[in-house]
Amino acid sequence: MHRLHNYRISTIASAYQRYRSCNRQLSNVPKWANVDPHLMGAEGMEPHVVQNLVDGQWRHTMDGKNIAIPDPMNKDNSNPIFLVPDSQLEDLGLFLDSMSKVPKSGLHNPLKNTDRYLMYGEVSRMLGEELSKDFVADYFAKMIMKCVPKSYAQAMGEVKVTASFLKNFGGDQVRFLARGFSVPGDYPGQQSHGYRWPIGPVAIISPFNFPLEIPVLQLMGSLFMGNKPVLKPAEKCSIVMEQFIRLLHAVGAPIDDIDFLNSEGLVAEALVTNDCVKLTQFTGSSRVAEILAVKTRGKVKIEDAGFDWKIVGPDVGNVDYVAWQCDQDAYASSGQKCSAQSILFIHENWNNSGLLQRIQENAEKRCLDNLTVGPTLTVNNNEFKDHVKNLLSISGSQLLFGGDEIEGHSIPSIYGSMKPTAIFVPLEQLLKEQYFDICTTEIFAPFQVVTEYNDLTLEEVLKVFEGMSHHLTAAVVSNDVLFQNKILSRTVNGTTYTGRRARTTGAPQNHWFGPCGDVRGCGIGTPEAIKFVWSLHREIITDSSIPDDWCQPAAS
Numbered sequence: 001m002h003r004l005h006n007y008r009i010s011t012i013a014s015a016y017q018r019y020r021s022c023n024r025q026l027s028n029v030p031k032w033a034n035v036d037p038h039l040m041g042a043e044g045m046e047p048h049v050v051q052n053l054v055d056g057q058w059r060h061t062m063d064g065k066n067i068a069i070p071d072p073m074n075k076d077n078s079n080p081i082f083l084v085p086d087s088q089l090e091d092l093g094l095f096l097d098s099m100s101k102v103p104k105s106g107l108h109n110p111l112k113n114t115d116r117y118l119m120y121g122e123v124s125r126m127l128g129e130e131l132s133k134d135f136v137a138d139y140f141a142k143m144i145m146k147c148v149p150k151s152y153a154q155a156m157g158e159v160k161v162t163a164s165f166l167k168n169f170g171g172d173q174v175r176f177l178a179r180g181f182s183v184p185g186d187y188p189g190q191q192s193h194g195y196r197w198p199i200g201p202v203a204i205i206s207p208f209n210f211p212l213e214i215p216v217l218q219l220m221g222s223l224f225m226g227n228k229p230v231l232k233p234a235e236k237c238s239i240v241m242e243q244f245i246r247l248l249h250a251v252g253a254p255i256d257d258i259d260f261l262n263s264e265g266l267v268a269e270a271l272v273t274n275d276c277v278k279l280t281q282f283t284g285s286s287r288v289a290e291i292l293a294v295k296t297r298g299k300v301k302i303e304d305a306g307f308d309w310k311i312v313g314p315d316v317g318n319v320d321y322v323a324w325q326c327d328q329d330a331y332a333s334s335g336q337k338c339s340a341q342s343i344l345f346i347h348e349n350w351n352n353s354g355l356l357q358r359i360q361e362n363a364e365k366r367c368l369d370n371l372t373v374g375p376t377l378t379v380n381n382n383e384f385k386d387h388v389k390n391l392l393s394i395s396g397s398q399l400l401f402g403g404d405e406i407e408g409h410s411i412p413s414i415y416g417s418m419k420p421t422a423i424f425v426p427l428e429q430l431l432k433e434q435y436f437d438i439c440t441t442e443i444f445a446p447f448q449v450v451t452e453y454n455d456l457t458l459e460e461v462l463k464v465f466e467g468m469s470h471h472l473t474a475a476v477v478s479n480d481v482l483f484q485n486k487i488l489s490r491t492v493n494g495t496t497y498t499g500r501r502a503r504t505t506g507a508p509q510n511h512w513f514g515p516c517g518d519v520r521g522c523g524i525g526t527p528e529a530i531k532f533v534w535s536l537h538r539e540i541i542t543d544s545s546i547p548d549d550w551c552q553p554a555a556s
Contacts, residue, residue: 056256087263106198106226117175125170131163189545198226211237301522306472313478323358376416
């Protein structure tokens with residue numbers, strides 16, 4: 001049975017001080033860290049080897065094999081930026097044993113080990129404070145940029161959202177997540193009590209594009225509710241979460257509360273399909289999500305692909321702002337966001353506003369020097385160009401801008417290196433059965449489809465929304481209340497912005513982020529999301545008082 005970790009702020013503080021006093025001979029990094037992002041991939045440096053964590057012990061694989069992660073910015077650099085354990089099926093035994101030790105009632109619940117709610121409130125507070133320090137925030141931002149090249153502003157934004165989330169759940173907020181309710185019974189002595197109950201041993205599979213924010217928010221939500229998670233991050237960026245877990249331990253979290261697995265997909269599949277894992281939370285591609293849904297027999301919560309739409313309403317105004325936001329939504333982080341603007345519907349009233357021209361001007365200012373455009377890690381140039389070619393074969397379509405490779409780059413050919421691109425497709429063509437799928441296919445790169453509509457064809461646009469298969473984010477760019485209501489009342493996207501400032505990309509800590517329209521969908525970041533994803537409802541009925549004058553009734 002999992003040992004009880006008594007809550008002691010002094011114990012947490014002393015553990016933190018021990019990590020702070022360690023001499024790791026890395027003067028440019030926090031004391032709890034064991035890798036310097038500035039030296040990752042540097043000539044003459046031994047690459048850092050990420051380790052697995054299982055049952056409270058950092059360890060490598062049985063055969064010692066690694067996966068080399070290449071420098072995503074320099075094809076001529078023969079040094080990997082780090083090495084990841086290439087865990088095999090024979091390595092899973094320790095993980096399965098660790099998961100099997102977790103009781104069905106979790107590590108804590110409203111009736112057991114309740115001090116752990118307070119412990120994680122303090123851990124979360126201290127994590128938030130640490131990530132809010134400029135030196136630490138810069139450390140994680142630089143590490144993110146090394147693995148997943150994006151602008152410093154985008155990387156730092158990810159760190160700040162994570163810090164705010166952690167501070168939000170400091171103090172008593174973790175135990176407030178487990179708040180239940182009671183209902184009076186039929187007679188004195190009877191009362192029903194509803195509880196938020198942990199699931200037990202669970203798995204988290206996280207993506208590459210937000211290597212800190214997404215896994216941290218799901219990981220901490222899982223821990224808050226009393227589960228024991230095994231985290232399987234994307235290999236390309238697993239070093240980020242390895243360092244965060246070391247920070248987590250430094251501020252006093254029990255070292256055996258989390259397992260950390262590095263492997264390729266088939267090994268992870270073998271783990272999450274084992275009966276000892278009661279739930280898998282998956283963030284990533286819709287293809288993998290569908291495979292997991294079948295192989296886990298439905299024991300999965302999904303935040304998968306989003307072909308995210310934006311509709312610009314009939315009321316014209318604030319053109320510069322709307323153009324800036326369209327550019328940000330489509331092309332920030334090189335379009336590698338599940339919330340990225342994939343298709344843009346523009347009302348004909350904007351034809352003379354210069355909106356498209358300004359979007360193009362903003363897109364063409366993006367450059368590799370500041371990583372406002374950069375490598376795409378899951379879409380290479382051939383795949384990108386094939387998609388462009390297929391769309392341009394549609395009658396009436398045209399290339400608005402982009403379509404070429406970034407000049408003067410050294411990005412490895414296994415990754416993409418394309419400029420921000422937009423293709424216009426006539427609405428009547430987009431609606432045709434033979435073109436609909438290709439026009440509404442998400443491509444994880446700086447790419448969007450653009451089309452035009454008017455008052456008479458608005459119903460056709462709504463048909464497009466109805467025909468889409470994934471419903472993550474959306475934006476209704478209009479201050480026209482009647483227009484807003486018409487769109488919002490007939491769509492289902494889980495995170496939808498509306499108003500002149502509406503955007504598709506936005507996953508801060510202050511609102512739900514997740515899909516709708518799919519019962520397997522999950523959210524992230526808010527108390528509602530944490531309770532929905534990481535706990536179950538349990539009802540306990542107290543029935544204790546038998547009247548003195550009770551007589552046995554006839555059998556029924």
